[in-house]
């Protein structure tokens with residue numbers, strides 16, 4: 887048990903207040919929503935904001951009408 891946990895238990899004993907509240911969940915988009923948005927932006931505009939650094943993600947095209955990958959010009963992150 888860490889010192890912080892001990893202090894928390896002393897300040898707010900669970901016998902009186904119940905178990906500590908679960909950590910608050912993030913309310914932003916899920917990873918799936920973020921990646922889906924990035925892919926559709928890539929398909930629409932041939933570039934999108936890099937999910938890692940916010941830089942410019944450039945679409946790479948195959949034979950089909952949709953991009954097959956994207957590569958960030960700033961940090962080198964690749965979406966495939």
Ligand SMILES: [Zn+2]
Pocket residue numbers: 936937938939940941942958959960961962963
């Ligand atoms: Zn990037």
